[in-house]
Amino acid sequence: MNADLLLQHFDRLSEAPDALPRLRRFILDLAVRGRLVPQDPNDEPASGLLRRIAAERAKQLKSRKKTQLVMPFESEDMPFELPESWQWVQFVEVASIESNLVKPEQFLDYPHIAPDNIESRTGRLLQYQTIRESGVFSAKNRFFPGHIVYSKIRPNLAKATLVDFEGLCSADMYPIYPFINPIFLLKFMLSDAFVQQSIKEDNRVAMPKINQKSLSKILVAVPPLAEQQRIVARVDDLMALCDQLEAAKAEREQTRNHLIAASLHHLNQPSDDTAAFREHARFYFNHLPRLTTRPEHIKQLRQTILNLAVRGKLVPQDPNDEPAAELLKKLKSALARMKEVENIRIRKSILPDAINFFSEDTFPASWCLTNFDDVNVIVSGVAKGKNLKGFKTEVYPYLRVANVQRGYLDLQVMKELEIKAGEFERYRLCDGDVLMTEGGDWDKLGRAAIWNNEIPDCIHQNHIYRIRPAVKELLLPKWIMLFANSPLGRLYFEGASKQTTNLASINMTQLRSCPLPLPPLAEQQRIVARVDDFMALCDELDATLSASATDQRRLLDAILHEALAPAMA
Template sequence: MNADRFLELYEQISEAPDAIVRLRRFVLDLAVRGKLVEQDPGDEPASQLLKRIEVEKAQIVGDGKFKRYEGKFERNQEAFAFQLPTNWHWCYLDDVAAIARGGSPRPIKSYLTDEPNGIPWIKIGDSTRGSIYIDNTAERIKAEGLAKSRLVVPGDLLLSNSMSFGFPYITNVEGCIHDGWLVIRTPEKLISKLFLYTLFLSEHAKRSFAEAASGAVVQNLNADKVRQLTVPLPPLAEQHRIVAKVDELMALCDRLEEARKTREETRDKLTAASLARLTAPDTTPEDFPAHARFALEALPALTKRPDQIKTLRQTILNLAVRGKLVEQDPEDEPASELLQQIKVEQAVLAKAGKMKKPKRLPAIDSELVPFELPVGWVWARFPELGIFGRGKSKHRPRNDPALYSDGKIPFVQTGDVARSKGLITSSTSFYNDVGLAQSMLWPRGTMCITIAANIADSGILDFDACFPDSVVGLVPASMFDSAKYFEYFIRTAKANLFEFAPATAQKNINLGILETVLIPLPPLAEQHRIVAKVDALMALCDRLEAALTTADTTRTCLLEALLHEALEPSANVLAAAE
């Protein structure tokens, strides 16, 4: 691998979503392929080392604590995964280690003890993912449990063989292991346990374990499957050099990961702070242009991840409903006049039996409003804006096939609203005439708000549909072109809906609470300008998000190419990536 080439391009790939994870994997792959440290022709060849290991391994098996494996292995080049340096040697794990499964005395509760002279009982829960060693245990068992379990000693390798299988550890504890562990014991001073630990973490071993465990109803590794792991065995001196280099590079990865974490936290804080100034209560109309200019100029440097665009979207919506996104026009008809017109229309509809007579709502307490509105705006509530109410689905059980058989009438549920991204264009269920008779059909253009499962998700119907009482609907008065402004408001308010319903102490959402939500209502003409501006800015956010996703994909592809070139050198790999 050309290290200078890699470092030259590192800045381009360091922002890839899983760059550090891949670098760690890369280090392990280089380690087990003989490409991490230089070979020394003076080292004892692994083929000679293996002969000495086999002698001592036979002694370990000969003491009767491990069974001799009677199976046969393929000793041909096709059985091995990749080319090794000349002084390395392919072998099987069974050639260099004695392997056995743990055992569990049952029922285990009758063997557990609080006595200090009890035998440490090593469970999966005593390990910590990412840690090399197991240093203590939470439980102990009685001495009579030993005959039904397996004793391990400090320095033994342990490998999880069920549930989350294939995770290695080295025990510093003498104790018993249950049947969720395999113990791997190697000859002392002839093979590095830390090198084997590194091997078990590599993709070579993980692929082998995954293939060995596949096909079973409950995936697990038995001792015979693990014995068949092919081991790229280096000379002993090189094993130690590899372990030292892996430690050094993993420490570097730790520092890179910490630096990236700090960098991301700083970006997030700066982004939040610069955008928060735009909606801060003390930001005056005179200050706003300067804060907006700063936020826009800083945006390219601060925004590196697609998920950061979510904050920008939320800020746009916050500005929209606070009257800070477009200019006010003193010639616009005030929103108070709009409310009076809606009231007249509601009275006509109620008299014609097309809606219930609107409730008389209490006056809005000016001390409880969330913020000050621009001139021409008023605070309003959903029942003042059109027809507002819960959906209906009387029949029980709700999933009765009689309601749905051959149905063609869309029945929109909370999940459909949650997935809609503002416009409900499909439904997963359809009522027939029986279903419709016990429900209610809402017209296209109705805004839906969920009050169960996913709280305060919203979307506008793109077709006539029914929905259950876990969804609330708003049919806007005829003066409104659409419910888009109100849907944008719900998205804005969702994170802190109770800021806009200050009179309630409840912490759940129902129709009654939604009826008290205070909505900042602009003049009708300004609503149109706001919706148009939000639509344009959301489209811009879509493009930014797509560009960041593309950049992430490009970085990931370049990283893949660099790592591939390091493992399988080819002059064409990087050229293709660039």
């Protein structure tokens, strides 16, 4: 596929991830290589234009004490081969790098441009302020209409813009006066051909910056003047097409997002209208492939599945199931026996109002609402940093907050902890234990996962709570985890937590007091199975999206490479 054919399929390729920024760069690549518009043998070659510029430049430099010297360069320095009528020259041969430092207090109502006011790689000038509004006081460079204002810091960002007004710019920017078509020179300065050279000339690490001498030596591909004008017109047309594609893509995404938000709103809100709820659910799942086009859509879907599950909306209730009230009696009785046999100390009473956190109609009437503490043994873990001098000790692998993610354990990096001999049983993890993080930043608050004996003789630190069901065959650990990670569970933890700026944590009493909806055992099993099915579907959607994005990137890479290959040969 050549460049012309690529441009014909422009709109289809624009759907690939990061396609539009890459297509914009590709357009500039074609432009500065002489492959965007045909050469005209009737055009005056670039050499004629450059002779006139050199003569005019020589006159200007006679009046200056300092001159910007043109240094010789070799053919191997040229980034790529040019059309016969073009010519490589140094930047200083086609532009003057100005230095007009002034005191800002004399120009308070003048526009002030800083690097942050220029969009990277596009040449767009963003919103800016006056000198007075900016409150700047250090010396600034003065620029005039027709100058290209270029940021010398972080040259990889390619921040340059052509101005049609007078103003002041940061001392970290160069006002540049072009001797060739100003827009063409700007386009070249935004291209990879220029950026790669500017990066090579920059040798700073902490704050990359290109100095005036290095900028002067950068090679610029100069076409005939008439061709410069044709290139500028063609680039403008294609960039306008990119703008249209970008706007159309944004509009499609906005429409899709509104549809997703409306669909999920209907699914996530309590409703007595079963028929309407089923219709909304049917619509959403029938259109799932079209509604899940980005990873964040699938993340929203996972949360919706959990929300439906813990509200009893994911599977139907069966009147033949053993009542949840009977199940609750069994669990409380089993918990009392466990505490007696294992000599578990009785803790202080829980928060009496916590059970009323959720309204009565949040869950099905056939469910019971209890507290975590009524049906689980909840303990904290080992406090690090204890003084163990003089004690006999033992070393065990232990779980940190980083190991407990939302819905799964990350055991790639495990550490060991020294504890007093004889304390292992107190902190030992058993198959089916639910682990929950105490908090930290918001994402770590109430994060829950299940321990499945992945590592022998493992313990947990004190920022992780261990929740052990009275009878894990009657109260499924997965049900506890689903609730804790669901929007309802997270709502409770966020409301009950102790909060400071960007941090939140729950204490033992708040966790023990947390309301826990309890469905009949058979329904727990149906819900868990259905959630597993849906989460597997989400995993497939994630994999499909990832594979599709990879394929689109590879296709775009191949097409761009093929389109540019003759020029790079």
